[in-house]
Amino acid sequence: MGMPEEDIGRSLGKLEGALRGFQENWAEQDRRAAEGRRILYGKFEELQTGFIGITHQVAGVVRDVAEMKPAVTDWVRTKDKAIGATTAASILGKMSYLVAGSVIALAVWLVDHFVVK
DSSP: OHHHHHHHHHHHHHHHHHHHHHHHHHHHHHHHHHHHHHHHHHHHHHHHHHHHHHHHHHHHHHHHHHHHHHHHHHHHHHHHHHHHHHHHHHHHHHHHHHHHHHHHHHHHHHIIIIIOO
């Protein structure tokens, strides 16, 4: 009868060792998982801080653009007026050449028809 009891004792010892191994493995996995979560939450905190900084920067840019918009609009209007004035001056200049040429042509015609004959 001593034999089966020894086998049972050995089997229980092996089972106890296997359970102890599983427990140690689970404890190590829990420790690693907790460390991984700690690192992950740290990364999320860094990311959140970065997003908050970017949000403040974007808000500053939006404010700056809003302040610049009237000046840019005025500049565009002034530029458009300058382009219009340049175009008008060019047209008036060309018209003055046309009028001067017409006056000269009329003077030559008058001299040719009334004075020379």
